[in-house]
Each structure stands twice: as structure tokens, then as C-alpha cells.
Amino acid sequence: MELLTDAAVGDWLLERAGDWGRVGGVAGTGFEAYARILHPVPTTRMDLSTADEWGMHPVLEETRWSWAQVAARQGLTMHPLVQWNRLADLHQGVDFDDGWQAGQTQEGYLDLDLLAALTENLARESSAPQDLVAGIWNGWAEMNGGSRPLHAIEGSRLWAWLMRRRVQRELGRRQQGLLRPEVRAAVEHGPHLEWPGREMVLFATSCDELADPSWVERAGIGVWPELHVAIGPQLIWPADRSWTVASEIDWDSTIVAGSRALVDAVLADERLEAFEVDEDADLTWEGDVVNPPRAGWCAGP
Numbered sequence: 001m002e003l004l005t006d007a008a009v010g011d012w013l014l015e016r017a018g019d020w021g022r023v024g025g026v027a028g029t030g031f032e033a034y035a036r037i038l039h040p041v042p043t044t045r046m047d048l049s050t051a052d053e054w055g056m057h058p059v060l061e062e063t064r065w066s067w068a069q070v071a072a073r074q075g076l077t078m079h080p081l082v083q084w085n086r087l088a089d090l091h092q093g094v095d096f097d098d099g100w101q102a103g104q105t106q107e108g109y110l111d112l113d114l115l116a117a118l119t120e121n122l123a124r125e126s127s128a129p130q131d132l133v134a135g136i137w138n139g140w141a142e143m144n145g146g147s148r149p150l151h152a153i154e155g156s157r158l159w160a161w162l163m164r165r166r167v168q169r170e171l172g173r174r175q176q177g178l179l180r181p182e183v184r185a186a187v188e189h190g191p192h193l194e195w196p197g198r199e200m201v202l203f204a205t206s207c208d209e210l211a212d213p214s215w216v217e218r219a220g221i222g223v224w225p226e227l228h229v230a231i232g233p234q235l236i237w238p239a240d241r242s243w244t245v246a247s248e249i250d251w252d253s254t255i256v257a258g259s260r261a262l263v264d265a266v267l268a269d270e271r272l273e274a275f276e277v278d279e280d281a282d283l284t285w286e287g288d289v290v291n292p293p294r295a296g297w298c299a300g301p
Contacts (some may be wrong), residue, residue, distance in 0.1 A: 001134065001203040001205050001209070001215070001219040001220075001221075002188055002203060002204040002205075003180075003182055003201070003202075003203055004133065004188075004202040004203060004204055005191060006191065006193055006202075006296075007190070007191035007193045007202060009197075009202065010044075010045055010133065010135065010193040010200075010235075010237075011203065012241060013028050013237060013241075013244065014193070014195065015237070016028040016029045016030050016196070016281075017029075017195065017196055018279060019280075019298075020196065020197070020283060021283055021284045021287075022230075022279065022280055022281065022283065023034045023036070023255055023277050023278065023279045023280065024280065024282045024283060026246045026247075026248045026251075026255050026283065027133070027244045027245075027246035027255040027256075028244050028257060028259040029279050029280070030279075031243070031257035031258055032258065032259050032260050033257075033258065033259065033260045033262070033263035034255060034256065034257050034263065034276065034277050034278060034279060035255070035263075035267055035274045035275065035276055035277070036080060036081075036253050036254070036255055036265045036274060036275050036276075036277045036281075036283075037110060037114070037118070037253060037254045037255075037256065037264040037266065037272050037273065037274045038066070038082075038105075038252070038253050038255070038273045038274070038275075039104070039105045039107075039110060039246075039253060039259050040064040040065065040066060040067075040106075040111065040114070040222035040273065041061055041064060041065045041066070041067065041084075041093075041100065041102050041103060041104075041105050041112065042062070042063075042064055042070075042102075042103040042104070042106075043062070043064060043065045043071060043100055043102050043103065044059055044061070044062050044100070044101045044103070044257060045059070045060045045061040045062075045098075045100050045101075046058065046059060046060065046099045046100075046101060046264045047059075047060050047098050047099065047248060047275050048099045050259065053099060057088060057226075058228070058257045059098070060099070061266060064087075065102060065271045065301055067082060067087060067105075067273060068167070068273065070088060070094065070102050071291075072093070073096060073123075074087070076291050077197060077290050077291055079275070079288075079290050080268050080275035080276060080277050081275075081277065081287040081288055081289075081290075082275075082286060082288050082290070082291065083187055083285050083286075083288035084104075084105050084252055085271065085285050085288075086184045086288045086290075086291035086292070086293065086294065086295065087183050087291070088104075088260070089294060090104070091104075093255075096161070098258075105252035106252060107249070107250055107251060107252045108231070108232070108234070108247060108248075108249040108250070108251075109230075109231060109232030109233065109234070109247045110232060110245075110254040112215075112216060112230055112232060112234055112248055113211035114271065115210055115211060115213070115232060115245075116212065116213050116267075117169075117208045117269065117271045117272065118245065118256070118266070118272065119207040119211045120211070120297075121262060121265040121266055122207055122236075122238075122243060122245070122256075123207040124212075124262075124265070124267070125242060125243060125259055125261060125262040126207075126238040126240055126242045126243065127238075127240045127242070128227070128238045128239040128240045129206065129207040129208075130206040130207060130208060130240065131204075131206065131239040132204070132205045132206055132207065132210070132236055132237065132238050132239070133170070133203070133204065133205075133236070133237055133238075133239075134202070134203045134204075134205045134233040134235070134236045135174045135193050135195070135200035135201070135202050135203075135232050135233060135234055135235035135236070135237075136200060136203065136231065136232075136234060137198055137200055137249050138186075138192060138199045138200060138201050138219065138269055139198075139199075139249070140185040140221075140222075140223030140230055140231045141222075141301055142178075142179070142221060142224075142237075143179070143183065143184075143187050143201070143221055143222055143231070144184070144187050144188070157285060175186065175281065177265055178220065178221075178222050178223065178224065179215075179220065179221065179222035180220030180221070183201065183221055183222075184257070186201045189203055191225075193235070193299055195234075195235065198234065198248075198249060200235060202216070203219070205236075210236075216230050216231065216232070232247065233247070234248070234249060242258055242259065242262075243256065243257060243258030243259070243262055244256075244257045244258070245257075249284060253283070255277075256274075257279075263276060281284045
């Protein structure tokens with residue numbers, strides 16, 4: 001990825017930003033058709049017949065499920081505006097009697113292997129598949145030189161504190177070589193694409209680059225491969241402006257906006273769990289008016 005220093009390349013899309021919480025507010029208005037891709041759910045199968053001294057069950061299997069699998073097990077309904085907070089607890093996920101546990105969906109970006117799959121459809125529907133712009137939110141901890149929260153280090157208070165300091169320093173030292181100085185400078189000082197409520201740093205990329213999920217390890221944006229933590233673009237579009245791909249940072253679905261043919265291809269791709277939506281569709285937690293709120297759920301503070 002090459003850092004772009006002219007944020008004006010995104011002005012055309014800014015002019016088409018729709019209302020907050022709507023499909024057009026995420027991906028832009030005025031496209032022929034839209035698809036919503038649901039981010040898959042990490043799931044774990046536990047051995048409920050045994051537990052360790054802390055009551056933890058051993059893990060037998062780890063995989064990903066579609067939202068449809070979680071909904072089917074509970075007799076809930078899949079539809080274009082289904083919301084995860086209707087299918088599972090937002091903090092604890094959902095547990096099943098056979099030992100399977102569905103966790104939390106990935107917010108903010110599409111899993112990189114699925115983005116790679118999506119590029120096959122995107123490349124066919126653009127005259128400039130090797131001339132893309134990717135916008136990445138400047139608030140990612142990796143991008144601004146911060147770090148994800150460390151796992152708890154147990155032991156005496158002093159020992160644990162010293163270990164956390166040691167690990168934090170090591171991570172900071174490592175990140176100096178993973179975050180390109182010019183990227184960090186752009187994160188702090190711009191130029192930024194001023195998408196409503198979201199500042200983004202822009203990069204030049206291509207469908208070929210995004211088709212290899214390991215691109216994120218070579219991009220110089222602060223990702224630590226060995227920690228199995230990644231980030232991804234919030235906006236992608238080609239030079240011919242034929243489509244956009246958008247992942248709002250706080251939501252667990254990705255919008256593809258473009259031609260009828262592109263959306264039909266996305267909907268038909270069995271690797272993606274996708275539904276057709278329109279540009280005015282409500283993507284907020286309250287947008288699911290089919291499935292009832294879970295017990296104890298409140299949308300307010």
C-alpha cells in the first residue's frame with residue numbers, strides 16, 4: 001500500500017454521503033444497488049463433561065459460523081436488516097446445550113480472507129481493478145502507535161505490574177518497525193478523508209493486493225501478525241468510481257454499493273452471507289424490527 005497525500009480524491013464520495021445510520025451514510029448514495037455482508041461469528045465447542053479447577057471447560061473445536069446458523073438454533077429469523085443484538089448477548093454471545101458457544105462478531109472491517117474473496121467480484125465490475133483507494137480509520141490503536149489491551153497477567157501485584165510494563169515496552173519497541181513513520185505522521189496530522197464522524201488515512205492499493213490476506217502484514221500500518229490481530233479498510237473504491245465497499249467502524253456488516261451485476265454476484269457468492277438492502281435502510285441496532293429484543297436489552301444509556 002502506498003500512502004496518498006491528496007485527500008481530495010475522496011471528495012466525490014463525500015458529496016454522496018447519506019444520513020447517519022443508513023446504508024447511504026456508510027457507503028454513499030446514488031448507486032444502482034447495495035448488498036450488506038454480515039461478518040461471521042467466531043464459535044467454540046467446549047467439552048461440558050469436564051472442567052479445570054477454575055471451572056473452565058476444555059476447547060474441542062474452533063471455527064466460524066454464519067448468522068443464519070446462530071439464528072436457526074434459536075428459532076429466530078434472518079432478513080436483510082437482522083441485528084446481532086437480537087441473536088446474541090452483545091457482551092457474552094450465546095451458549096448452546098451441546099457445548100457450542102457463539103462469540104462476538106468482528107466490528108469495523110470484513111475478515112481479510114472474505115475481503116480477498118470479495119475482490120474477485122469487485123475486479124470484474126470495474127475498469128480499474130488495479131487502481132483503488134482504501135481509507136483506513138485513523139483511530140485504530142495500531143495506526144496511532146498504541147496497542148490492544150494486554151491479556152491479564154496474574155501473580156503478585158508488583159510482579160504482575162512489572163511484567164505488564166515489560167511486555168508493553170516490548171510491544172512498543174516492536175511496533176516502531178511495524179508502523180511506517182509517514183503513516184503515523186498522516187494519522188496525527190493528515191491529510192484525512194473527513195467522512196462524517198470518521199477521519200481516514202488514504203492509501204493506493206489494488207484488487208490483486210487485497211486478494212492476498214497477508215497484505216496487512218506488509219502495509220506498515222502497525223499490525224502484529226503473531227498476535228493474530230488485524231485491521232482492514234473502512235472504505236474502498238476504484239478510480240472509475242463504479243463501486244464502493246464500506247465497513248463502519250462500530251458495526252459488524254460491510255456494505256457493497258455498485259451496479260446491479262456486482263450486487264447480484266455478491267449475493268450469489270456462497271462464501272459471503274449477504275442480503276440486498278437499499279440506500280435508506282436502517283443499519284442501527286433498532287433496525288431489526290422482525291426479531292424481538294433479548295431479555296434485559298435496552299437501547300438507552
